[in-house]
Amino acid sequence: MAKLPVSAEKIIKQYGPKKNYTPLGGFEGSNEPDRLVKTHCCFCGMQCGIQLKVKDNQIAGFEPWMEFPFNEGRLCPKGVQRYLQNNHPDRILSPLQRVEGKGFEPIDWESAMGRTVNEIKRIQSTYGNDAFAMLSGVSLTNEKSYMVGKFARLALKTKNLDYNGRLCMVSAGAGNNKAFGLDRISNSWADLKHAKVIIIAGTNISECFPTLTHYIWEARDNGAKLIVVDPRVTPIARTADLHLPVKPGRDSALFGAILKQLVDNDWLDHDFIDYHTSGFEEAIDAVKEYDLDWAEATTGIDKEKIRLAAEWWGKADTSFLLHARGIEHHTKGVDNVVSCINIVLATGRIGKPYCGYGTITGQGNGQGGREHGHKCDQLPGNRDITNPEHRKYIAEVWGVEEKEIPGKGLSAYEIIEAIHRGEIKGLISICFNPLVSLPNNNFVREALEKLEYYMCIDFFLNETARHADVIMAGSLHEEEDGTVTTAEGRVVKINQAITPPGQARKDSDILIELAQRLGAGDKFNYSKAEDIFNELRVASKGGTADYYGITYKKIEENMGIFWPCPSEDHPGTPRLWEDKKFKTPDGKAHFNAVPYREPSEVTDKEFPVTLTTGRVVSQYLSGTQTRRIGKLVDQYPEPLLEIHPSLAQQFGIKERELVRVSTRRGEAVFPAQIVETIRPDTVFIPYHWGGSQSANQLTIGTLDPVSKIPEFKVCACKLEPLKKWAAPATDSLAFQSHETLKP
Ligand SMILES: Nc1nc2c(c(=O)[nH]1)N[C@H]1C(S)=C(S)[C@@H](COP(=O)(O)OP(=O)(O)OC[C@H]3O[C@@H](n4cnc5c(=O)[nH]c(N)nc54)[C@H](O)[C@@H]3O)O[C@H]1N2
Numbered sequence: 001m002a003k004l005p006v007s008a009e010k011i012i013k014q015y016g017p018k019k020n021y022t023p024l025g026g027f028e029g030s031n032e033p034d035r036l037v038k039t040h041c042c043f044c045g046m047q048c049g050i051q052l053k054v055k056d057n058q059i060a061g062f063e064p065w066m067e068f069p070f071n072e073g074r075l076c077p078k079g080v081q082r083y084l085q086n087n088h089p090d091r092i093l094s095p096l097q098r099v100e101g102k103g104f105e106p107i108d109w110e111s112a113m114g115r116t117v118n119e120i121k122r123i124q125s126t127y128g129n130d131a132f133a134m135l136s137g138v139s140l141t142n143e144k145s146y147m148v149g150k151f152a153r154l155a156l157k158t159k160n161l162d163y164n165g166r167l168c169m170v171s172a173g174a175g176n177n178k179a180f181g182l183d184r185i186s187n188s189w190a191d192l193k194h195a196k197v198i199i200i201a202g203t204n205i206s207e208c209f210p211t212l213t214h215y216i217w218e219a220r221d222n223g224a225k226l227i228v229v230d231p232r233v234t235p236i237a238r239t240a241d242l243h244l245p246v247k248p249g250r251d252s253a254l255f256g257a258i259l260k261q262l263v264d265n266d267w268l269d270h271d272f273i274d275y276h277t278s279g280f281e282e283a284i285d286a287v288k289e290y291d292l293d294w295a296e297a298t299t300g301i302d303k304e305k306i307r308l309a310a311e312w313w314g315k316a317d318t319s320f321l322l323h324a325r326g327i328e329h330h331t332k333g334v335d336n337v338v339s340c341i342n343i344v345l346a347t348g349r350i351g352k353p354y355c356g357y358g359t360i361t362g363q364g365n366g367q368g369g370r371e372h373g374h375k376c377d378q379l380p381g382n383r384d385i386t387n388p389e390h391r392k393y394i395a396e397v398w399g400v401e402e403k404e405i406p407g408k409g410l411s412a413y414e415i416i417e418a419i420h421r422g423e424i425k426g427l428i429s430i431c432f433n434p435l436v437s438l439p440n441n442n443f444v445r446e447a448l449e450k451l452e453y454y455m456c457i458d459f460f461l462n463e464t465a466r467h468a469d470v471i472m473a474g475s476l477h478e479e480e481d482g483t484v485t486t487a488e489g490r491v492v493k494i495n496q497a498i499t500p501p502g503q504a505r506k507d508s509d510i511l512i513e514l515a516q517r518l519g520a521g522d523k524f525n526y527s528k529a530e531d532i533f534n535e536l537r538v539a540s541k542g543g544t545a546d547y548y549g550i551t552y553k554k555i556e557e558n559m560g561i562f563w564p565c566p567s568e569d570h571p572g573t574p575r576l577w578e579d580k581k582f583k584t585p586d587g588k589a590h591f592n593a594v595p596y597r598e599p600s601e602v603t604d605k606e607f608p609v610t611l612t613t614g615r616v617v618s619q620y621l622s623g624t625q626t627r628r629i630g631k632l633v634d635q636y637p638e639p640l641l642e643i644h645p646s647l648a649q650q651f652g653i654k655e656r657e658l659v660r661v662s663t664r665r666g667e668a669v670f671p672a673q674i675v676e677t678i679r680p681d682t683v684f685i686p687y688h689w690g691g692s693q694s695a696n697q698l699t700i701g702t703l704d705p706v707s708k709i710p711e712f713k714v715c716a717c718k719l720e721p722l723k724k725w726a727a728p729a730t731d732s733l734a735f736q737s738h739e740t741l742k743p
């Protein structure tokens with residue numbers, strides 16, 4: 001069935017003209033707000049505090065929130081522009097349905113709900129309950145994440161629910177659970193400022209977590225040495241004391257070699273290893289062959305640099321190790337994570353002031369959203385859906401029989417594969433744009449075209465939604481109350497500033513009505529977000545992610561509470577493990593043996609160059625939101641192919657020349673940006689665009705066997721200069737209607 005694009009211009013026409021916007025994105029006339037609402041940025045896991053200016057039930061601008069302790073008023077380019085979404089001409093203002101040959105037309109809520117429920121019933125009675133799947137996302141608050149998990153299990157009655165964190169933090173989560181039995185960064189950011197050695201592995205902090213950069217600078221002012229592991233000289237790497245330009249996909253070799261150096265030089269904390277860990281012997285046995293020559297040959301990093309990194313780390317009094325998707329987006333993402341943890345445990349620098357370790361969670365609620373049950377294998381409180389006791393507890397909280405909770409389902413990419421095989425026939429998605437964000441997206445498109453029914457809840461028409469039969473007009477971050485959990489484990493309050501525009505509705509109201517129509521309304525008796533949070537508190541009680549003692553009032557009084565917080569008189573836990581009581585079955589922190597293995601696809605004669613993908617500062621994820629904000633578009637209007645001068649010369653590629661990049665999955669054309677800040681054997685493409693500009697036409701769909709994360713960060717490609725040059729970027733409008741500019 002052919003799916004047709006829609007013209008937003010047409011939709012806008014149907015709703016009539018909107019407010020008069022000034023070129024700077026404000027309103028004509030007075031810009032004095034009616035009120036200021038304290039809340040948090042809707043984008044990354046830093047969750048910077050911000051105040052939104054509200055005028056006539058619309059967001060008119062922002063002001064810094066100086067008192068919020070993490071960012072003290074600082075914001076990045078995305079944070080200062082995010083307010084432009086609420087009035088954006090591309091907002092979906094009512095439900096839409098796709099009409100064959102015509103695009104989308106507005107429909108009323110009754111038809112949208114009625115059709116969706118009929119299709120769910122038809123598909124489930126014909127093919128079984130699990131033939132209807134749900135995909136969700138962690139830009140959603142804790143309340144919505146929790147409710148999606150409950151909705152899929154009790155209203156949709158399917159086991160096949162998963163979320164976009166599957167593309168993001170799951171390798172770190174699996175590694176943390178293996179080592180510590182709990183999945184959260186060990187210390188709050190405050191401890192970072194006083195660490196004396198900081199390793200930053202596979203994270204472009206200055207572009208992806210800009211406000212955290214300040215903490216690194218303060219640490220350097222306090223005398224810290226900074227070691228950055230990245231195939232590119234990212235902005236933070238430019239200020240590093242030591243940059244290790246690792247070949248993509250080789251981090252476990254690097255950290256294995258560092259572990260061997262720690263052992264060979266006896267830079268170890270024997271007391272900590274003896275009393276508080278297990279698995280040390282097996283871990284060091286696995287790296288006994290990984291000497292510096294082997295490490296240099298495998299990682300492409302000068303061996304003296306590796307030795308120096310080990311010495312600095314080994315001899316430090318205090319230290320912090322941070323990583324993000326650069327080491328996690330791999331078929332051995334979990335191996336990479338535990339190989340980092342091994343060097344932290346070997347030196348015993350965890351559970352103490354200024355000594356920490358953790359992944360930097362990516363999405364706004366990437367932390368809370370991975371704890372409360374919208375993962376395919378999880379129940380709230382980070383409980384295990386296959387554990388009979390955990391199931392029993394949640395069944396009691398939900399007031400159902402244990403057997404009514406479905407078992408473990410498929411992970412996100414596996415759901416797409418099952419759709420492609422014709423096993424899953426129906427899909428609901430909320431807060432996820434898989435057609436842009438999953439690897440090998442030609443395959444994803446084929447799968448979407450096979451669905452018998454697809455309903456999407458979003459506030460913008462994203463690329464995946466163009467394949468939907470029905471779109472329900474959902475809400476922005478600032479249009480609903482709730483909580484999110486920041487990357488440092490601090491649960492903060494999101495305050496509703498305005499009501500959704502037009503006929504758009506709060507996401508949670510959409511789910512509640514669907515649940516009622518599916519006959520599960522009695523399980524979704526909430527009148528406000530706080531009701532959902534209070535149920536979540538009980539559901540999480542006794543789990544590893546215990547929120548029981550956190551209340552809205554406490555959050556507001558303290559500007560956030562760090563979980564675990566098991567009782568109302570508990571102050572929360574900014575620093576984990578001070579008691580050395582790890583949450584593993586034996587109560588010890590676990591070393592893991594990591595024999596090195598290669599990425600799933602390595603370069604060869606036909607595909608001689610390594611391709612890696614990631615982000616730029618002004619764009620966010622699949623770009624649905626940031627590609628619509630003109631100033632952010634101006635900053636980085638189109639995806640560029642970052643390439644080193646020597647590799648460019650080898651292929652005869654000139655600056656801004658169009659280059660065809662091909663892999664075994666597909667091909668795409670990008671203008672070249674020749675930079676000295678990347679390894680000469682590697683090219684980098686940011687992934688925030690869809691269609692012909694999508695980097696994910698090229699990436700590989702192989703998954704980590706444990707975490708099921710795709711290998712976004714390494715595959716093999718070839719390059720072909722086209723002797724044509726890209727046009728200079730055009731000026732954009734402050735409000736950029738993505739639909740009208742890119743039909
Ligand atoms: N501006 C912006 N900020 C964001 C986001 C965004 O889309 N835009 N998204 C948010 C989300 S959800 C996430 S997950 C985070 C992601 O935050 P990061 O993980 O910091 O960002 P990435 O660009 O995906 O990758 C980080 C770095 O990994 C490097 N890299 C590539 N391959 C390897 C490798 O094999 N080993 C090592 N050591 N490094 C490698 C890349 O060169 C890149 O500099 O950012 C969050 N913040």
Ligand SMILES: Nc1nc2c(c(=O)[nH]1)N[C@H]1C(S)=C(S)[C@@H](COP(=O)(O)OP(=O)(O)OC[C@H]3O[C@@H](n4cnc5c(=O)[nH]c(N)nc54)[C@H](O)[C@@H]3O)O[C@H]1N2
Nearest residue numbers: 139164167168431432433437462474613621622624687712
């Ligand atoms: N090649 C490559 N691919 C990657 C990555 C990479 O580094 N390289 N990174 C991966 C990572 S780390 C991530 S996190 C994923 C992200 O990938 P996605 O989750 O697919 O990206 P988003 O842009 O967040 O898409 C979310 C959609 O949710 C909508 N949305 C946002 N907030 C809300 C809300 O509150 N309510 C509703 N109803 N909708 C909302 C947005 O409008 C958008 O359409 O991409 C992954 N894909």
Ligand code: SF4
Nearest residue numbers: 041044047048076079
């Ligand atoms: S650093 Fe993250 S949370 Fe802070 S303003 Fe930027 S995108 Fe928003």
Ligand SMILES: [Mo]
Nearest residue numbers: 167168362363
């Ligand atoms: Mo992410």
